[in-house]
Amino acid sequence: MNCKGITLAAFLLVGGIVNSHAQDIDSKNVPAAVKMAFSKAYPKAKDIDWEKKGITYKVDFDLGKTDHSAIYAATGKNISSEKDIPNNQLPAAIAKSIKAKYPKGRIDDVDWISTGGKITYKVDIEGTPDVNVWYSADGKFIKELAD
Template identity: 25%
Template structure:
């Protein structure tokens, strides 16, 4: 029941954030900052989450989410690469040697920041269960953090990494 309540609240939050831009209220400074970073991006959809403006678009076969704070400063980029073959070998090897390797791999994301090291997130779930985990790796294969996100969902947002936003 708690999970259902959370999913309903999360859905309402997403709907309200998307509708904020349905009428074209994206601040010009945010749009300008985005176009400087990704001048070739097309099919961009905007939403507001966790106090940031988020541009979502496709590059090649990868979904990309670019986060900006209210001052139009780039906060982070999340690239969904969906495969262990597209991340640094030390990370893939560390995961394959871990106890989590026996779980179903759901998602692989690379998170980049303007002033902080890159983080690779592997999201896994136990077979025949609702248990989900996010594994945070440094590019050298060091496991930085493991989060049980069973009740929280798998949303990635800046506060997971940085405390200065």
């Protein structure tokens, strides 16, 4: 496995572990450095909800009519950012791959994810069975999980 694959696998593993221990928290319990970094990055955010996930802080919020989330270290460093995007903004190479791999499936939801400057796409596919698939920005298949 190459270095990029190992890094991605480690991130997904840590993300899964962190996600399994999430706890909603009040914004007053979020470190000042995290709140400052978030407000600077997303000054127009609305409907803000915080969670403590292990040693990180996840914030779900809206910008306009679009759902977003971001994960921060306690120092205020952004670890990852995610947003819903319209299905028609999915790169053509990914849409083509999905159509070939899941001919009876229907794209239900698309998330654009930025982690350490690397862009990935998570696509929820309804079909037989329902699955979530991840692709790199250049259209390479990463993984599939049952939904």
